[in-house]
Amino acid sequence: MNELLSKLIADWQLLHSIELVATVLAIAYVLLALKQSIWCWPAALLSTLLFTHVMWDSALLSDALLHLYYAGMALYGWWRWQQLKQQPGQAHTVFEWAWQRHLLLISLTAMGGLALGYLMANYTRADFAYLDAQTTAFSLVATWLVAKKLLSNWLYWVVIDAVSIFIYAQKHLYFLTGLFMLYTIIAVVGYFAWRSHYQLQLTLHSKTL
Template sequence: MNQLLSQAIAQWQLMHSIELIATVLALAYVVLALRQSLWCWPAALLSTILFTHVMWQSALLSDALLQLYYAAMALYGWWRWRQLQQCSAAERGPVYEWRWQRHAVLIGLTALAGLALGAFMAGYTQADFAYIDAQTTMFSVMATWLVARKLVSNWLYWVVIDAVSIYVYAQKHLYFLTGLFMLYTIIAIVGYFIWRSHYQQQPAVSLST
């Protein structure tokens, strides 16, 4: 009995230690992204590797798949931001924006994809919060791509995604993640205004394609 208890405590400590390290790296990614630093992407890559393990162990299967996508996007984001920097006289490179009609289409398509993923997860897996988790997963997929494309409004999507994620992670007793997403929500609001200011002050650029 004592051995089982000791193993359970050791496993809990290991899980939360991994979660803490991944949380610090994820927070570093967001802060660096807000500053448009290229080094946000290596921090994101290391964080996603650790979070994949945490999400899988917590039966948040959609989130586990999302972390693998984040890892791929970290590599793409590094390449894309370097490309933008090399093509611009400004050190950070330009930021872009879309017309509202394009956002409306993107939101509709992403929501439908989230419903489809939620139905699959609810019907064929043991995933918790299948529909909510699937929607945050699909919108996170979309919003991460918008970050890599340096679209100003990516931060508005993250405000909503992060707020919903706070509820899910609190219910799963992932306390570091809950705290992290509270910070994310605040940072996303600040990030939107900083990037929007940059967009308004930079020389005129064409809308992102």
């Protein structure tokens, strides 16, 4: 009995140690992305792989699959930013789309979120089924926008993180609530940092014409 109890305690400590390391790496990813450092992607990859292990071990299989997607996007983001780095003057280039394209993307993503929410509401015991489905759908899209180095990705994350704060607070998950409050602040800072860089790009481009 004592051996079993010791093993359970050791397993619990290991799982939460992995969770802590994954969280630190996730914060490092966001901060490095803010600085447009390509090293944000290795941090993201390690974080998502560790979170995949935590979610799988906790029987949160949908979250585990979501983090596997994030791992794939980390590899894509590294490749995409590496391609830009190899092009003269493109290493720190920030891109942006017209508002019409964003409106189309938001509409399609929202419809996908509604479909997922319907499945969660009618076939599972999920809480906040529709709201949580929307944050999931938009998180998938926003991660892709980071890899594309699109300025507006930060605005997507501001909304996603703010909604996540509400969900986690309602579920009394105070550590995650605090973490996403930090994410929201970083997303706001990231938007203004990237926008300043984007505006400088436009100024330099206009001077060369």
